[in-house]
Amino acid sequence: MITKYGIPFIALLALTFAGLSVARLTPKNQPLEPFSPPPSATFKNKIGAVGLVEASSENIAVSVPLPGMVSKVFVKAGDAVRRGQSLFSLDDRDLRAELNLRESNVALAQAKLARLQAAPRTEELPAAEARVREAEAQLSDVQVQLQMIEAVKDKRAIRNEELERRRRAVAIAEARLDEARANLRLLKAGTWKEDLDVARSEVAQARSQADRVRADLERLTVTSPIDGEILQCKVRPGEYAAAAPLQQPLVLLGSTKQLNIRADVDERDAGRVRAEATTVASVRGDASHRYTLKFVRFEPFVVPKKSLTGDSAERVDTRVLQVIYALDAGAPVRPGQQMDVLIEAR
Amino acid sequence: MNFVAWQMLTGDRAKYLGLIFAIAFSTFLMSHQTSIFCGLMNRTRSQILDVRDASIWVMDPKTQYLDEVKNLTDQDLYRVRGVSEVEWAVPLLKSNSRAKLPGDGKFRAVILMGLDDSTLVGAPPNMALGGVAAMGQPDSVIIDRAGYKFFFPDEPLQLGKQLEMNDHLVRIVGICNSSAPFVNLPVVYSRYSLAQLLVGQERNLMSFVVARPRAGITDAQAAKAISEKTQLRAFTANQFGWDTIWYYIRNTGIPINFGITVAIALVVGTVVAGQTFYLFVLENLKQFGALKAIGVSNWRITGMVLLQAFVVGSIGYCIGIAMTAAFFEFTKDNLDLRGFYMLPQIMGLVGITVVAIIFLASAVSIRRVAVLEPAVVFRG
Secondary structure (H helix, E strand, O other): HHHHHHHHHHHHHHHHHHHHHHHHHHHOOOOOOOOOOOOOOOOOOOOEEEEEEEEEOOOEEEEEOEOOOOEOOOOOOOOHHHHEEEEEEEOHHHHHHHHHHHHHHHHHHHHHHHHHHHHOOOOHHHHHHHHHHHHHHHHHHHHHHHHHHHHOOHHHOOHHHHHHHHHHHHHHHHHHHHHHHHHHHHHOOOHHHHHHHHHHHHHHHHHHHHHHHHHHHHHHHEEEEOOEEEEOOOOOOOOOEOOOOOOOOOEEEEOOOOOOEEEEEEEHHHHHOOOOOOEEEEEOOOEEEEEEEEEEOOOOOOOOOOOOOOOOOOOOEEEEEEEEEEOOOOOOOOOOOEEEEEEOOO | OOOHHHHHHHHHHHHHHHHHHHHHHHHHHHHHHHHHHHHHHHOHHHHHHHHHOOOOEOOOOOEEEEEEEEEEEHHHHHHHHHOOEEEEEEEEEEEEEEEEOOOOOEEEEEEEEEEEEOOOOOOOOEEEEEEEEHHOOOOOEEHHHHHHHOOOOOOOOOOOOEEEEOOEEEEEEEEEOOOOOOOOEEEEEEEEHHHHOOOOOOOOOOEEEEEOOOOOOOOHHHHHHHHHHHOOOEEEEHHHHHHHHHHHHOOOOOOHHHHHHHHHHHHHHHHHHHHHHHHHHHHHHHHHHHHHHOOOOOHHHHHHHHHHHHHHHHHHHHHHHHHHHHHHHOOOOOOOHHOOOOOOOHHHHHHHHHHHHHHHHHHHHHHHHHHOOOOOHOOO
């Protein structure tokens, strides 16, 4: 009985078990939906690109004209600044001291000029006039002595030698008088004009030297070149600011009223990009919201691809065409954010 | 007459059972060995099978198989996105890294899968503990159950444990059931950006771009379009999986060894089942002779032999295939034997083979019965 009906029955059970087990253990491998939808576009032909959001003025990495230690910072990240508004200033003690020195040089030059302009000194005139009078008196004295000897009728009574001596004495006294008068005239005429010109030039030079230091002092306060927003403020009092292009800009600012996207298109796809093509972009992590972009311009120069891994030993193998698009106001993105850009292609 | 055949078959219980078990064991041997072989080969493409949300794989044109990759440049992703047949494409990093248990020093080479940060395409399809979304937290990874059991052998599944990878401490925020890789290395999933830190210094780290075709376009069409437009190689997941399997078949001794085993199983099964059945018919020659003597036609007797063959074959097959199924049922919870199961195709093919064997044996037996002189009954 068991052999006849039991075994076929057991076999049937065994087959059922095997069938169920195989059905249960065979993996289904059903396709699944991604955790969050990846970016996609509805265009027939499209070009993919990575886009970096930037300010419409492009991001300005503010630099310093001369290196130095930062003494004061007037703004913080997120501040709206106007053109010409001070951002931060550098240590100015050195230049202030220099300015003092230069200003004293101006004073010195001015004093020298004033002295020259003030000539003749009134106290010197009476002495010079006295010297003229003295010379006149001496002249009249020797003239009298010459007249007395010439008045002698009998020439034998006088020695010829004596007569000649007195005549020479008159000539000398006349010359002395001329000299004294000339000296008096010179004194009265005051400083020579050319000397004054030199002194004036010296004053001007000293002034411009001081002005230069003042200009340097002014340059120590860095001001905003545009109306915009401080995107990044990586400078703090006490830090050294180098006057060179920096990896980490001191202050990054840009006009954020309008945001642009800089899309990097692989050079192999560059020929397919057209200015009038419809372009959409989506924020990473939220592909369901697409923003339509407006073409602004092509960067004329095709640049090496900048990798965002930040590895310093990176070598470049691709070049990319950069296309600038304007982003609708109100899109919830910030400068520096990456977006996935899809451009409709021919 | 069929009843007579049935009686003849079951009358001798020992022979009947012997016949059934010969066929049952042949079935078991064949189905079990082929299943193990298929399972082993299938394990080579585990990581492809586990990416269920994308159906196209894009790689360097010279890639031979899954485990040996030359990374693509970041820009290649955007070129694949630019192919019109592609609905979307995201990066996927697959690399070998090393995970260490901090403090303990226990380490293991692991397969590191870096998934696109925002979409997590390629995320493990089957979580044992925790959720995929937790990968968004900083320094978070998901490890498979086998890996967890290696690092924390006697502990229950628990989140928040730490591992050290490439000098970075990472936190386990999820435990998944992954398909077993070929050499059974643990699989660690992390975000793409984190994975870049967890593997050593290399310039390009994007191993693959995985994509999905636009609606209305098949995977194969899209893969072809990608290959043409980007000069990269694009495969459907299925093609790539088979490529990987074929790589192992060509380059390792596994298929040859298994092939020999399966062939021997087939030969032994055929010989044992065939011979046993043949002997059974021979031993019943007298009865067949008697039947012939009372005027039963050769056709009728052929039908009887075939019926006996069919009954024995199906019962033996059912029991044998159930034994294989039971084996995989018992081992299904063994982490090291993940990925081994009996394919429905194997179940079917072995059935066909058994039928073929049994009918071959019957054919030989029938020849003996057909040429049998009814007089043999009386010769004693």
